[in-house]
Amino acid sequence: MSLLPWEPxxxxxxxxxRSVVRxxxxxxxxxxxxxxxxxxxxxxxxSGGWVIRFPRRAEAAELFELERPILxxxxxxxxxxxxxxxxxxxxxxxxxxxxxxxAHPYIAGVSADQIDPCLRPQLARSLGRxxxxxxxxxxxxxxxx
Numbered sequence: 001m002s003l004l005p006w007e008p009x010x011x012x013x014x015x016x017x018r019s020v021v022r023x024x025x026x027x028x029x030x031x032x033x034x035x036x037x038x039x040x041x042x043x044x045x046x047s048g049g050w051v052i053r054f055p056r057r058a059e060a061a062e063l064f065e066l067e068r069p070i071l072x073x074x075x076x077x078x079x080x081x082x083x084x085x086x087x088x089x090x091x092x093x094x095x096x097x098x099x100x101x102x103a104h105p106y107i108a109g110v111s112a113d114q115i116d117p118c119l120r121p122q123l124a125r126s127l128g129r130x131x132x133x134x135x136x137x138x139x140x141x142x143x144x145x
Contacts, residue, residue: 006040008056016096017045021052024091025103028052046106054101061099069145077133083107 003009014035022030029048036044041060042053055061068087075084089103115123 003057006056008038008043009058010098012043012054012097014045017043017052017054020054020094020097020101021045021047021103023096024094024101025050025052025089028103049106051104051106052101053104054097055099058099061101064100064102066145073137073141073145074134077137078130082130083109 014033017035018030018033021028021033028050033045033047033052036046036051038044038056041057041063042055045052045054055063064087071084071086078084085104085107087102088105091101091103093099093101112123
């Protein structure tokens, strides 16, 4: 059976996620773990100010160490008012889950479509400045990570 690129290569139930979080991150309240959603590469869960990302396939587990220097570079060019995710904790495989997974501090926010219409011009300017800063990173510096 051939999987599509966005399909997980193994099941991950909420109970398995709680068990794995309990074993790997004892400071995170596994009992209150809630499913946030799934993307192409990760399933995300939330508890007590932490987001835990579980790769949906083996190759996605390799992305944590690849994204760390990229996020640090992006963080270095953006104002401190723009929060950039941090790969805070990457954990080895733990019973019940076969891949490296991670926990990150949660960054609160709202969807752009939930912004009051009178604030959209300000939001557009802020996004434009952030994108200009990221796209202004010299190519040599951007290729380093």
